[in-house]
Amino acid sequence: MIMFLIRALIFVASAALGILVADWVLEGFVIDWSDWWGFVLAVLIFAVLQSVLAPWITKVARRNAPALLGGIGIISTLVALLIVVLLPIGGIRITDALSWVLAPVIVWAVTALATLLLPMIFIKKKVEDRRDAN
Numbered sequence: 001m002i003m004f005l006i007r008a009l010i011f012v013a014s015a016a017l018g019i020l021v022a023d024w025v026l027e028g029f030v031i032d033w034s035d036w037w038g039f040v041l042a043v044l045i046f047a048v049l050q051s052v053l054a055p056w057i058t059k060v061a062r063r064n065a066p067a068l069l070g071g072i073g074i075i076s077t078l079v080a081l082l083i084v085v086l087l088p089i090g091g092i093r094i095t096d097a098l099s100w101v102l103a104p105v106i107v108w109a110v111t112a113l114a115t116l117l118l119p120m121i122f123i124k125k126k127v128e129d130r131r132d133a134n
Helices: 002-025 033-064 066-086 097-133
Strands: 029-031 092-094
Touching: 002 029, 002 033, 002 097, 033 066, 033 092, 066 092, 066 097, 092 097
Parallel strands: none
Antiparallel strands: 029 092
16 A cells, blocks of 8 residues: 555656646746646646546557557647646646647656656665665
């Protein structure tokens, strides 16, 4: 159970990092910092949607369009971003076509890297803490 919670926290943190990088890189991707609660809620909803949509889109693609299987992560990221932007919670806006094309790629890439690297950082820190305790 603890490992599940740690993995969930890492995935939420990586989603937040991906969204922050997209905001930093793309002019048309805007985080509304006046509504920080909306941003937090948007990140949480995005992370849940991403984890639910990826297996579902994989199943649909496998049955109907096998050529899309390689891009499932980017497609599910696009759908999750679309839903989060359309929800009336605020926090995130995408204002131009280029950002709609690039944001899913950026968020997906950063999320994938962070999901890979963050556990290594936490494991390394935990190992160092145990060595220091002995």
